[in-house]
Every structure is written in C-alpha cells, then in structure tokens.
Amino acid sequence: MEKLKNDLLLRTIAGEECERPPVWLMRQAGRILPQYRALRAKLSGFKELVETPDLACEVTIQPIDELDVDAAIIFSDILVVPEAMGLTYEMIEKKGPFFPETVNSKAEIDKLIVPDGKSNLDFTIEAIKKTKQELNGRVPLIGFAGAPFTILCYMVEGQGSKTFSKARKLLYAEPELAHKLLQKITDTTIFYLKEQVNAGVNVIQLFDSWAGVLNTNLYLQFCMPYIKQICDAMENIPFTFFAKGASYAYSAFKNLNCETIGLDWTVNVNEVKSIFGNQKVLQGNFDPAQLYSNSENIANATIEMINSFGNSKHIVNLGHGVYPDTPLSGVKTFVNTVKNFRY
C-alpha cells in the first residue's frame, strides 16, 4: 500500500483521533494563486487547462507548494461528464458554462452515450496518474464528480441559473424521463469514478451543487437513489458527499455508505452534529466571504469554527469554493491557523 508523508486526511476519515483537523479548500487550485493566474494568462481558456494533463497536474500541485494544505484535489470540471455523454460545452469568461445543445425529450436522452472505454474522460485520468507521480506521496489526492441531479441541471438548462426551473420542471412534468437521464448520468459517473480510483486517487468527493433548489420529497425521489448507487459502487474508497443547500435532507444522509459529509457555510454546526452524531466525519464550513476580513478576525473565527465541531471527526474546509478575488494572505491565515491548532 501507498505510503503517504502526510496522511492526516486519511487518518481523520478513518476515525482516528488526530492532533489537529486536516485542512484543504474547495477551488484551492485556481485564481487565488498568482502562479495559476500567470499560467492561465498564457492559455486559450479554462478548458485547455482541464484537457491538458500536464497543465492540470501543474495547477493541482500549486496549492500544495504555496499553501501547504493537507490534500490536493485534481483540477478538472464536473461538466466533463455531460461532455463524455455527448453534450459539449463552452466555458464563457465571466459567465460560466454554456451548452449549445440541451436534452429535454426522450429521443435526446436516448441519444446520450454512457462511456465504458476510451472517452474524453481520459485526459482527467491521465492528469490523475501524472499528479500522483509528481506528488510523490506528499499528500493524498482527491478525485471528484458532480452528483446526478446537478449534472442534469446543466444538461437540461444548458447554463447556470438561480432557480434551475427548467430542470425542476422535468422532474415534475416528465418524471420517467428524468429518471432515465439520472440513471445514465449515474452509470457514467460510476464508470468515471472507478477510473479515477484505478488511476490512484485516495478520496472521492461528490458535489451536489444545486441540491438547494429542491426539497425533501424531490430529493428522496430523484437524488438519493442515484447517490446511494454511487456510494455503494465506491465502497472501497473514502467517500465525501457535499450537497450545497440541502440541510432539509440531512437526516436522509445518515445511512449513506460514505464516511464524510460536506457542509456549506449556512448551516448551524450544532444542529448538524445533533443529526449525524458520531456517524459521519464532517467537512467544512468556513464562510468563504469571511476570508475578506482581517487576519485577526480570520484566525479567531477559524479557531471558533474548529471548536464548534468539537472533536476529531472534522476536516476543515470552506463552506463553498474559495472566491477568485480572495486575498492570498487571508487564505494563508486560515490554513496556518488550522495547522498550528492542537486538539
């Protein structure tokens, strides 16, 4: 078995009592780092980074060098999955993703591919292999994918939205079609995540970024069965499930076959702890906007947050991806405060 120089994240997930919580940041490989911005300025766009294993590897490792965080997360995009299924997208500067074609009919869903061999997911798999080599055991590497409903949102809507009302319309107006699409996304995701594990990732995180537009009924019907399939298929690797804005459904997460639950910054830690008890490791949930504050406030709030979780079943992270214009000094104060903390 692989020997890691820093295995704090894995020991925490395994339930060991550790000296301090591990820390990493969602979107740590990105615009907060000057070396990322310098590299990005030379490229045609975001997708060139995602699709070039050498470059994806380079930006994955940048935050390990610059911030000394306890884990790397492979630089990629949840939208490589719909692309592998046949829907290409563009990443439009300052606007976000855009899919020229969307799916709404049975014919369009039937046409979608479930890749099971060579696909355009390969560049991420190559990037993972290369990153594992380059990391040389410094820290664990996290792989990831989007949860089926979040991917459905983009495939139906074609772009970001505040309400994803077209996606929700599909759930209500054409539930069978929605299930058909969700199953295809699930099958693709399981294939993709298994490839990631084979390539060497140490932990998987599943992001349900748009869970917050649903409610308990819809979540139990259209999300949980697929998330459960994915968790069960990945039972041999530490698994983190992060559903943003889904506190309404937390009590259903207790029985998921996963070790860790990610929390966004809006939830009350005490309430969450009373739901999960000691059954799950919890990850989060510092408000990314608080990193705009001064360093004294950041340090105090970080310690206050760690204490609110109050035991060693905690991975420190933000409650959302770090905002691109966050001062690097604020990020470093956050990380260093955790690294100097002792239970």
Place this chain on the structure above:
Amino acid sequence: MEKLKNDLLLRTIAGEECERPPVWLMRQAGRILPQYRALRAKLSGFKELVETPDLACEVTIQPIDELDVDAAIIFSDILVVPEAMGLTYEMIEKKGPFFPETVNSKAEIDKLIVPDGKSNLDFTIEAIKKTKQELNGRVPLIGFAGAPFTILCYMVEGQGSKTFSKARKLLYAEPELAHKLLQKITDTTIFYLKEQVNAGVNVIQLFDSWAGVLNTNLYLQFCMPYIKQICDAMENIPFTFFAKGASYAYSAFKNLNCETIGLDWTVNVNEVKSIFGNQKVLQGNFDPAQLYSNSENIANATIEMINSFGNSKHIVNLGHGVYPDTPLSGVKTFVNTVKNFRY
C-alpha cells in the same frame, strides 16, 4: 373602517378559524397572464409599468379578475427603494436589474438620500391609491418592500449574483460601513412602507430574497436588528416576513413583531411548525415548479400541502414567485383547489 367583500386573508392573519385558507401567488401580476403580456408588449419596458400608476393598477387587478385569488399585491419592484436613495437602475430584458453605479465606500454611502417627502416612490403610492379605488373592496391589497440586506446586495453588487460575494465581503471587511448602509436603507423602507399604509394597503410583506447566502451569525448581526426596526415601526398593520433560504435563522423569527412568516418550498413544514408552534401564521410553500405538472398531480399536492399545515393559521402561496412560463391552467388548478377546500 373599510369593509372588504373578501376578508378571508385578514381574518386568517387575525387568528380566526376560517372555512379554508386564503390563496394568492407571489408574482401573480405578471407574465403568466395573457392580458399582462398583451399590455407589456405595447410598452418600452418593465419600468414603464412600475412608474405609471394607471398601468401598475391595471396589472395589479388582472389576477383578481383572471384567477379570483384572495388578495392583490401592488405591482412594483423592490428596487424602487435604492433608486429613491439615489442609485438608478435599468431592467435588462432576460438578464435582470443593472445598476450603473454601486456603493462600496463611506463617501458613496454618505451621498445616499433618505427620502422623507416627495420622491420617486410617489408613483407606487399613487398606484396604491388608484388600485384601492378600482378594487372597491373586492380583496385586500398587499404592499411590500425588500428587506435591508437584500437591497444592500443590489446596491453593492449592482446586479443579481449566485453568491453575492461582494455584498458579503462588505459585511466582513467593513462592518461599520455595512451597518451605516443598512440603517439608511431601513429608514427609507420605514418611510416608504408608512406611505403605503397611508395610501391604503391592508397588509405589508417584507421580502428578504437573498437571505440564503448568509448564516445565523451574520443574520443576527446584519439583518435582524433592521428587520426588527421595520416590524416595530409597522405594528399597526398585518405584517408578513419572508426570508428565502433562511431556515437556519427561523428560531430568531419567533419573537419578531409580525403576524406571518413566509416559507420557501425547500423547508419541511413539520420542522417549521415545531419551531413556530401556534405563534405565527405561516404562508407558503408550494413548489412553483410543481405547477408544470398535470392537473391531477397539482390538485393532490395542493391538498396534501394544506393538510401538512393542518390548521387554519395558514395562507396558501407558492414558496417563490411563480415562473413566467407556468401554464395558466396549472395556476388555475392550484387556486381552485384551495378555493374548493374546506377544513
């Protein structure tokens, strides 16, 4: 005192046991109605409707004629408040509001006006007077405003956003400035709402549309003190407070000086009932996307929702504004199901 032909809404808010819950829809005056679309097609834009009392009156009454709902809500926009304070905005078709100038510095906040006499809020006040006349007591008329933090979001950010990270940055990085701005918005809002009451509205609703990007700490610090001021200033009129995505702060709403709490579609009704007990009337919370379903499903889900609230302290509404492309037949099924229901 004014005699209303249909006072079901007011009796429900007053705590009377009624034969059925009253029903109205957020954004009922809008694109779901063919007569609205016909009128709108003749105009230069959305703001012409807001700023022309005769037209605002006309579209306010359209859903009473077409849907026979139990209340009218004055056709206006929460952004008339920042405009009255000196920040004009444009409403860009299919994109939403845009403020050419925003506020971020002390000087910019100091420059903002708190109107206390003639202002560009007058067109809404005129529209209310005219609507009261035209309604002639058919149903109560609801007035409204945005909650201070939601207005701050637009004033700082200048447009819609998924995260309102610039607004949240102000709270953390410049808390005194944020409080200064929130107080000015609060003073303007109280002035504006009192004018609405003098013009004849029967109920006030305060919308905290972007509450969901905060958390309990921030909400207690930057929202509750101002919402409390507004509730206390309006204590002689039935008051509804609707904070979308703020279930994390519900326990703090119990002691607000208001009769009704609006609920979005993501919350679990049983959990909310256990928080508020019998202390508040609850308004909501049908998923607006469910109106895309077929009429049998809509009718069943509507009755199920009414039963989940389970007593007469309930005003039926959606959990969010009705989506513009919702079929009118679905809306009518929803309204008629409530009107035929008996406790």
